[in-house]
Amino acid sequence: MKIYLVGGAVRDRIMGLKSHDRDYVVVGSSIEEMQNKGYILVGKSFPVFIKHGSSDEYALARKEKKIGNKHTDFELIFDSSITLEEDLARRDFTCNAIAYDEESNRYIDCANGLQDIRNKILRHINLHFAEDPLRVIRLCRFVAQLDFDVAPETMELCRKMCAADQLKYLSPERIWNEMQRALQNTRFHRFIETAHECGALKFILPQVEEQYNEISNDFLNCIKNVETENSVVKFAFLLKDLVHSADDIKQICKTLKIQNHYRRFAVFVYTNAHLLENIANLDLKNLLQLIESNKNPEQFENFLAACRGFSSLDAAEFAKVEYKLRRMYSILSDIRAEDMPGFESLPKDASFKDKYLEFKLITLQNKLHSGIL
Numbered sequence: 001m002k003i004y005l006v007g008g009a010v011r012d013r014i015m016g017l018k019s020h021d022r023d024y025v026v027v028g029s030s031i032e033e034m035q036n037k038g039y040i041l042v043g044k045s046f047p048v049f050i051k052h053g054s055s056d057e058y059a060l061a062r063k064e065k066k067i068g069n070k071h072t073d074f075e076l077i078f079d080s081s082i083t084l085e086e087d088l089a090r091r092d093f094t095c096n097a098i099a100y101d102e103e104s105n106r107y108i109d110c111a112n113g114l115q116d117i118r119n120k121i122l123r124h125i126n127l128h129f130a131e132d133p134l135r136v137i138r139l140c141r142f143v144a145q146l147d148f149d150v151a152p153e154t155m156e157l158c159r160k161m162c163a164a165d166q167l168k169y170l171s172p173e174r175i176w177n178e179m180q181r182a183l184q185n186t187r188f189h190r191f192i193e194t195a196h197e198c199g200a201l202k203f204i205l206p207q208v209e210e211q212y213n214e215i216s217n218d219f220l221n222c223i224k225n226v227e228t229e230n231s232v233v234k235f236a237f238l239l240k241d242l243v244h245s246a247d248d249i250k251q252i253c254k255t256l257k258i259q260n261h262y263r264r265f266a267v268f269v270y271t272n273a274h275l276l277e278n279i280a281n282l283d284l285k286n287l288l289q290l291i292e293s294n295k296n297p298e299q300f301e302n303f304l305a306a307c308r309g310f311s312s313l314d315a316a317e318f319a320k321v322e323y324k325l326r327r328m329y330s331i332l333s334d335i336r337a338e339d340m341p342g343f344e345s346l347p348k349d350a351s352f353k354d355k356y357l358e359f360k361l362i363t364l365q366n367k368l369h370s371g372i373l
Contacts, residue, residue, distance in 0.1 A: 001029040003058065004084060004099040004108065011095050014107075014117050015146075022056045025099065027084050029060060046076045061087040064128075085110050092135045093142065093154075094123045116151075123151035130157060133166040136200050137178040144182040144191040155198055162199030172257045175204055179256075183231035192238075207252065208242055233305045235262050236269035246270055261299075268293055269306055277310045280321045284328075284364050291329055292357070300329055327373055328364060335360055 012019035039049035062078035094113035182191040195201035253263035367373040
């Protein structure tokens, strides 16, 4: 029985990056032996284990055999005879196919992944890559995440996979999962560019692919300017100039089964873009309505990030606008319906919401006149 660190944790270690997940492959063992040694079986489709008090995952070395069109259609072979080299050979890219022996402080690199990491190249290991169409989407995500280029032969293979419509077998959840992870990087524009280049964009966002040649550099630059890890805001900016209505956004989110908070904020940005672009010159009523649409703290921070993305002000000028918005948000957070004059006698019907909003506006106006706001 021998245990090796594998996958992204090894790649990140080589690149000097912090890794959040640590995956290990276990060679020369079995389910029974792992459980006898105190490991807890958690894998459903193949043997994955954890230790008490740790999130690190330990998987038995395995081989895979394609048995269907779906990206999950594999027969898994795992027993004590599977070698480390066989396990590494089933992986996607050379940079992800390096094992690290913690005991001997030694890398096991069967696919020249170390050299590709040094050269910042994404290269498929072998033709088994084509058996899993999800790897095309992962390629686009890794380009954005790692800022790597794609080896010509790998790009050509991905083009052939897309031309053969292999990506149509992917579930919307799988596509969105990779896209969402790409959105969390500063270089999300590279995800879009790579997806277009290899032919995957028509499967991911056909609305974007249809207009890609008409998209100016301003579009991609706009995405670049949105805060680094704010995937919700970046998604909203991605769609705002590429759709013709809020219903288009809803349809995209429905097709990819995207979470509701992404959909809501994308619709908000699309609907209110003209106001967000002019945030520095809006009156209290408009500002109140915008803040009311983003009440919880996370929504409010997304709102500020969107304002920042639209703004043509320099940093110092926008800081003044942001200070005013944060003061308003703080004041509004302290206002309670019970503070309204005659609250007890007010009818709690459909008109109550408008009266409450008017009370908030009057409170803000008073704060402004008194110099507090």
